[in-house]
Amino acid sequence: MKKKTLFSRFLLFLPLIMHTESPKRPVFCMAKRTKKVGIVGKYGTRYGASLRKQVKKIEISQHGKYTCVFCGKENMKRKCVGIWHCRSCKKTVAGGAWVYSTTAAVQVRSAIRRLREVKEQ
Template structure:
């Protein structure tokens, strides 16, 4: 299957499923496959084992996260809200 610069990782799908769907999958897959930083040892060795389950190959830490990303933008926001509720407003910190 041809893997060009334009189609990249979605070269495996050939001409199937339409351009728009392939482009959307391309961004998701590229972000999924790129190395992610471990929250414990800060090494870029985090891989996805299952949907939402991530594991660090170096320190063996297994944690939950987003389906396609270890930390989603919404998950970051959630953490910020929890911090605010626990430790008071952001300005008080």
């Protein structure tokens, strides 16, 4: 039995990945992408537009990279709910469920800093 090369396998699937406008010029088809919906395109038309907009904001923030406070690099990624891990300095810290630092945590940190300054004076 003849061993199939990579090129011969490619030629077998060529009709599946291209279509022709004219017999002389083949046109390769790109994968279909979402136009406006982005990461929530996986939900299709389900759940309503308003809910999908809210989920889009949350999912973009939870999958993004954040700046590490220890090394200063933008390598802080979410491992699971509330657990954030820096890939460069290998530190793991607790944070918000969807964002690295919540607004409540920022307010508490500023209040502690203000009280510390008052105590030192």
